Amino acid sequence: MRKFTGDKLILASHNAGKLREISELLAPFGITISSAAEHGLEEPDETEDTFAGNARLKAHFAAQATGLPALSDDSGITVEALDGAPGVYTADWAETPNGRDFPMAMEKVWTLLEAKRALLPRNAAFHCTLCLAWPDGHDEVFEGRVDGQVVWPMRGQNGFGFDPVFLPNGEVETFGEMDPARKHRMSHRTDAFTKLVQGCFG
Numbered sequence: 165m166r167k168f169t170g171d172k173l174i175l176a177s178h179n180a181g182k183l184r185e186i187s188e189l190l191a192p193f194g195i196t197i198s199s200a201a202e203h204g205l206e207e208p209d210e211t212e213d214t215f216a217g218n219a220r221l222k223a224h225f226a227a228q229a230t231g232l233p234a235l236s237d238d239s240g241i242t243v244e245a246l247d248g249a250p251g252v253y254t255a256d257w258a259e260t261p262n263g264r265d266f267p268m269a270m271e272k273v274w275t276l277l278e279a280k281r282a283l284l285p286r287n288a289a290f291h292c293t294l295c296l297a298w299p300d301g302h303d304e305v306f307e308g309r310v311d312g313q314v315v316w317p318m319r320g321q322n323g324f325g326f327d328p329v330f331l332p333n334g335e336v337e338t339f340g341e342m343d344p345a346r347k348h349r350m351s352h353r354t355d356a357f358t359k360l361v362q363g364c365f366g
């Protein structure tokens with residue numbers, strides 16, 4: 165396992181919610197971070213069919229383009245009764261000609277579950293794969309998850325993406341209702357980040 169010894173890191177994501185959460189997680193490490201957009205990088209096509217595949221593709225793209233180590237995040241929600249959909253295609257389910265529409269995507273998930281008369285609880289998990297890639301082509305990959313259920317109607321204005329319909333196991337508030345600090349205590353992103361810190365920052 166390669167250690168991160170530098171002091172500069174590119175966050176290879178164009179998602180404002182992820183950038184906020186990852187910046188908060190990295191804050192204690194005194195690393196100067198900058199986003200892919202600040203380096204004028206485009207979003208590479210996410211052509212792989214696994215979280216790890218797309219995470220590696222995004223991190224290597226940014227590391228090659230900038231000559232600096234880059235950290236990417238590929239994530240999504242898997243719903244058991246939908247055979248794991250939307251999964252790697254979570255962001256795609258929200259795409260419209262005018263940009264992403266997450267309320268529409270959440271409604272699509274719920275409508276499919278209703279049509280299937282899926283049993284309650286409607287088990288789901290959020291997944292996050294982080295990839296730290298270096299300009300010489302080396303990388304390290306870490307996977308995190310949090311289990312819960314999809315609930316309806318949407319609840320809460322915090323977080324992003326599918327947070328308003330995700331109720332983690334043992335909680336009474338959805339990720340959308342939760343204080344961000346509480347989401348950090350249990351999230352898929354924190355789970356992967358903890359493994360990244362143990363592996364590369366220890």
Ligand SMILES: O=c1[nH]c(=O)c2ncn([C@@H]3O[C@H](COP(=O)(O)OP(=O)(O)OP(=O)(O)O)[C@@H](O)[C@H]3O)c2[nH]1
Pocket residue numbers: 176177178179182207210222237238239240241254255256258290323324325326327328339351353
């Ligand atoms: O409710 C949520 N709470 C979360 O904590 C969370 N983490 C990820 N997601 C959603 O999963 C998809 C990832 O797609 P994704 O990995 O391709 O990311 P993205 O395209 O938004 O940004 P980038 O990092 O690729 O630039 C996107 O739809 C995100 O909104 C979340 N939704």
Ligand SMILES: [Mg+2]
Pocket residue numbers: 210255
């Ligand atoms: Mg993406």
